[in-house]
Amino acid sequence: MKSRNTLIRLKRFNVEEKRRRVAQIEAMIAEFDRMAADLDREIAAEEQRAGISDLSHFAYPTYAKAARGRRDNLRQSADELKVQLADAQAELGEAFEALKKVEVLQDRERQSERAADAAREQAAMDRIGFGRAARA
Numbered sequence: 256m257k258s259r260n261t262l263i264r265l266k267r268f269n270v271e272e273k274r275r276r277v278a279q280i281e282a283m284i285a286e287f288d289r290m291a292a293d294l295d296r297e298i299a300a301e302e303q304r305a306g307i308s309d310l311s312h313f314a315y316p317t318y319a320k321a322a323r324g325r326r327d328n329l330r331q332s333a334d335e336l337k338v339q340l341a342d343a344q345a346e347l348g349e350a351f352e353a354l355k356k357v358e359v360l361q362d363r364e365r366q367s368e369r370a371a372d373a374a375r376e377q378a379a380m381d382r383i384g385f386g387r388a389a390r391a
Contacts, residue, residue, distance in 0.1 A: 259361050266354035273347035280340045287333040294326035 301319040302308040309315065310323075 259357065259364070263354070263357050263361065266350070266357050270347065270350045270354050273343065273350045277340065277343045277347055280336055280343055284333050284336050284340065287329045287336070291326045291329045291333070294322045294329070298322045298326070 298319045301316045301322070305314070305316045305319070307315050310320070
């Protein structure tokens with residue numbers, strides 16, 4: 256029973272670790288999306304200030320061009336993180352299933368122990384009852 260409790264603690268730790276990893280990736284994706292949106296606003300403001308929104312125009316603002324590159328890199332990184340997020344969520348699901356299996360086994364073990372205790376108690380009561388009936 257003690258080793259099963261240790262195993263359950265280990266599985267719970269594993270689930271929590273996977274949960275933290277998923278939350279961390281989600282936070283990074285949200286941060287990259289926020290930064291990309293900020294760059295979109297800066298690009299639009301720079302284009303409006305210059306009066307040129309055509310990328311191929313020779314006088315297109317250099318800052319806007321550089322900001323587009325950074326924004327595109329952020330979006331690409333966010334897309335790569337989304338793949339990692341899907342993997343991390345799958346790992347979390349697997350860890351959770353493994354924990355549930357061990358917990359179910361522990362519950363079954365406890366139920367069988369309770370049933371055995373109840374059977375022993377009932378047998379003891381039957382002996383007491385039969386002993387009284389035989390004396391009467």
